[in-house]
Amino acid sequence: MQHTFSSRSLRFLVILPLTFLVLCVIVAFNHRPEVFALSPIEGRWDLTIIKNGKELPSWLEVSHSGIETLVGSFVAEGGSARPISKIKFEHGKISFSIPPQWDKGDQEMVFEGVLEGDKMRGTIYGSDKINRPFTGVRAPSLIRDKEPVWGKPIELFNGRNLDGWKHDGKKLWSAKDGLLRNNDPGSNLITEKKFTDFKLHIEFRYPKGSNSGVYLRGRYEVQISDNLGDPPLRDFFGGIYGFIEPSHQMAKAPGEWQVYDITLVGRQVTVTANGKTIICNQVIPGITGGALDSREGEPGPIMLQGDHGEIEYRNIVITPATE
DSSP states (O other): OOOOOOHHHHHHHHHHHHHHHHHHHHHHHHTOOOOOOOOTTOEEEEEEEEETTEEEEEEEEEEEETTTEEEEEEEOSSSOOEEEEEEEEETTEEEEEEOOSSSOOSOOEEEEEEEETTEEEEEEEOTTSOEEEEEEEEOOOOOOSSOOOBOOOEESOOSSSOTTEEESSSOOEEEETTEEEESSSSOOEEESSOBSSEEEEEEEEOOTTOEEEEEETTTEEEEEEOOTTSOOOTTSTTSBTTTBOOSSOOOOOTTSOEEEEEEEETTEEEEEETTEEEEEEEEOOSOOTTOSOOOTTSOBOOEEOOSSSOEEEEEEEEEEBOO
């Protein structure tokens, strides 16, 4: 049987797919994802805390999880970076709480602040019942627009005395026979000179169970600790304390001489431990607890941690980048 189509049928066959297409467009438009905008509080913040009349460095990072939830990371005047599960930010006011890191008290640390453009101010309420006023500024990116040009190597330790170094407390370090030694744990040793970008060669030896660290610009600690046989963790040997874990655990046995070769350009760090690169061009987000200050955009010294355990250093050579 032969079928014929009327003009009305032909029009229907043409209009039907067009109608379906229009409906698809309408549905897609009505279900488009919400336009996402960063909260003005997001980013990294260099903080300065006032505790018992003394300025102490601190650090905060705020980021989003999903569209509406803010999370983050916080470094107090001591200790490592701690995660923040939820940050409240409304009408220019920020607040969050995290449990104590070291003590056994049951009171949370409470952070309350006010955003004022690219600055922040507020108070931190601690479990020690001491209120800590603080101020903050946005942390610099420290991105370099060209590769560094390296200058001449400089011996930071002459092997004979402490010329070029200063203590941050009691004078507990000594120099003899080419060795820089922390005789009695209790103070850190700091170079008088300050540096921006550099390559650092440093050799060290520690007894069983000891702990030290090399603070780059006085702010970012490369951990030194007795971790032979342990997994590579960010607060173990070779890690950027609290932030970056090494790819391999390269610690030798206590009593053996060991070597770090460290390159710091802006925030990017490379660490070679005992001949193997364990961190390669990783970005350091912020300062380590116990840093000298939080002024990340400024040059800083090399600081050797001496308040945790016995340690010996030798052959400390820095090669700064030229201006």
